[in-house]
Amino acid sequence: MPSAADDVSEAEADSWMWLATQAYNILSGPALPDDIHMQPRLIGAIKNSEFAASDGRIAHRRVQEKLFNIFGEGIISQLGFNHSSEHLLKTGQPFKRSFILKHEHETPNALHSLLLSRLITDDVTSLVAQEAERRSEETKELKGIRYRSRARTPVNSQSEILDALGRGDWKITTTAHILETQEWSLIHDIKHFKIAVPLTKKAHDRIGQKNINRAKELLSSGLEKYRICNELAISDRDLDLVLIAHPEILDDYNTAKRHAIRSSKRATLRALKAQHPGADNVMLAGLNNTCWHWLRKNDRVWLYETCPKQLFDVRKCLNRLPRKDYEAIDLLGIALINQVVTEELTAGNRPVRLTVRRLCIAANITSIISALKTRGMLCPKSYALAELHSENSDSFFERRLVWSLNQMRSNGLLLSGANLRKTSSLQHSVLMAKSKFIRAAAEEIGVMMDPRTTMF
Numbered sequence: 001m002p003s004a005a006d007d008v009s010e011a012e013a014d015s016w017m018w019l020a021t022q023a024y025n026i027l028s029g030p031a032l033p034d035d036i037h038m039q040p041r042l043i044g045a046i047k048n049s050e051f052a053a054s055d056g057r058i059a060h061r062r063v064q065e066k067l068f069n070i071f072g073e074g075i076i077s078q079l080g081f082n083h084s085s086e087h088l089l090k091t092g093q094p095f096k097r098s099f100i101l102k103h104e105h106e107t108p109n110a111l112h113s114l115l116l117s118r119l120i121t122d123d124v125t126s127l128v129a130q131e132a133e134r135r136s137e138e139t140k141e142l143k144g145i146r147y148r149s150r151a152r153t154p155v156n157s158q159s160e161i162l163d164a165l166g167r168g169d170w171k172i173t174t175t176a177h178i179l180e181t182q183e184w185s186l187i188h189d190i191k192h193f194k195i196a197v198p199l200t201k202k203a204h205d206r207i208g209q210k211n212i213n214r215a216k217e218l219l220s221s222g223l224e225k226y227r228i229c230n231e232l233a234i235s236d237r238d239l240d241l242v243l244i245a246h247p248e249i250l251d252d253y254n255t256a257k258r259h260a261i262r263s264s265k266r267a268t269l270r271a272l273k274a275q276h277p278g279a280d281n282v283m284l285a286g287l288n289n290t291c292w293h294w295l296r297k298n299d300r301v302w303l304y305e306t307c308p309k310q311l312f313d314v315r316k317c318l319n320r321l322p323r324k325d326y327e328a329i330d331l332l333g334i335a336l337i338n339q340v341v342t343e344e345l346t347a348g349n350r351p352v353r354l355t356v357r358r359l360c361i362a363a364n365i366t367s368i369i370s371a372l373k374t375r376g377m378l379c380p381k382s383y384a385l386a387e388l389h390s391e392n393s394d395s396f397f398e399r400r401l402v403w404s405l406n407q408m409r410s411n412g413l414l415l416s417g418a419n420l421r422k423t424s425s426l427q428h429s430v431l432m433a434k435s436k437f438i439r440a441a442a443e444e445i446g447v448m449m450d451p452r453t454t455m456f
Helices: 010-028 038-047 060-078 085-091 093-098 110-117 125-144 158-167 172-179 183-193 201-207 209-221 225-232 236-245 249-275 281-287 289-298 300-306 326-346 356-362 380-389 393-411 417-424 428-433 435-445
Strands: none
Touching: 010 060, 010 110, 010 125, 038 110, 060 110, 158 172, 158 183, 172 183, 183 236, 201 209, 201 236, 209 225, 209 236, 209 249, 225 236, 236 249, 249 281, 249 289, 249 300, 281 289, 289 300, 326 356, 326 380, 356 380, 393 417, 393 435, 417 428, 428 435
16 A cells, blocks of 8 residues: 555555455454355355456456556556556456455455455455355255255256356356256256256257167167267266256156156066065065165055065064075175176176276175175175276276277277267367377277367
């Protein structure tokens, strides 16, 4: 702040006085709780004002012009910007890099944040009060909730999504940026409200009309999404784009999926009854706990028509059931895990990661593993084998990349970022991290490099 001897105009003196008053009010006020961060609140308020660009970001040029009009060129230069207003407005870089932060975890420049708050309010403490009041209302709402549903509720309303889609030219990435949410969350909300979002030309060309028609048929039949992605060699996101482009098949997909699961569970129970003719309900539930409990929850009428409830004498039931033969279950689990691992490593389909949970489900020991904390290790050999054959992310990515390169060689495709992403369905960050491995594997397999690519 200039001394009293400096020759400043009345407008600059008022600006310096405003800055000093706001700094005094902040320092003399009560300390903010650790969970209240004012930088995201300030940036959100600027985005919701006249300084918002058409794509939902901040219009930096408007911010610069407004700051020069409010504080004047003299104050701005004394605060660390020695260039003229004409130079700053022409480049725009100093304001972009230091005034406005893109990440909430960065430490903001307090003086720059104070200047930005002048665009929104005359008293910066009002932002603090609004944030504290909002946190208080959220706490009251959470205390009033006794039971919380496991179903995910939409983050944005239907009108907000439609408005953002119109502003974003019906592009998912742009719309998600406008709503400040993730793409997967936006796609979930679009499917919830059954909003038809047409495919862009780029997405249509990438997926192909043949795959789109086939995906619609498979979705209407209720086939699992990961199986559709494996059959058509498309990513989960591309399948979601096809689904939201044709929301009329959502009901058919959900109905067919429930019917397919119900038919599968019923067939499993019938096979159990055929293998164990004298088994009662308790024994059937022990043989396949997952199937039995799913039917009891979702298809109870059919279950008890097929397996009527039995009445027992309580005095005879106390010691009626023998202890399970966990050694036999453990040995059977080893054989099942080895079978799943062999099928996964020798199949020609797109690789799916081998995890401990997947192998335990194949060995039918998930209910036993979940009780380890209280009942001890009941199937140690199967669980140890599942841990041995489980893959970490690096080994799985490398196995998926080798399979993708073999597919590209058989289809006569050149190695490029677009072809590899489409074949492997791996994220761009994964491909960049594995670029050295990709180059070495491509040379060994014999996949030619696309001369136009700069990714590898």
